[in-house]
Amino acid sequence: MSLYRKTTDQSPMILGxxxxxxxxxxxxxxxxxxxxxxxxxxxxxxxxxxxxxGLLLYLPVSFLLS
Known part of the structure; x- marks a missing residue:
């Protein structure tokens, strides 16, 4: 019996x-x-x-410069 519960939450991997x-x-x-x-x-x-x-900066800057 383990003292902690293993989770299989993949949301950080999907976000990354x-x-x-x-x-x-x-x-x-x-x-x-x-x-x-x-x-x-x-x-x-x-x-x-x-x-x-960089992602957050690129999106508005790319639209302003285009």
């Missing part, structure tokens, strides 16, 4: 996978854009360093 897919979409979109190398490198590094924060 969703954020990863969205980050890959942002990196792909940034690299395939016609913007400067600095823009591409900046967004790629931002998303790499801050996955969730």
């Amino acid at each position: 996978a969703l954020i990863l897919l969205m980050d890959l979409w942002i990196v792909y979109g940034a690299l395939m854009s016609t913007r400067s190398i600095a823009f591409k490198l900046g967004w790629t590094l931002t998303v790499f360093m801050f996955p969730f924060g």
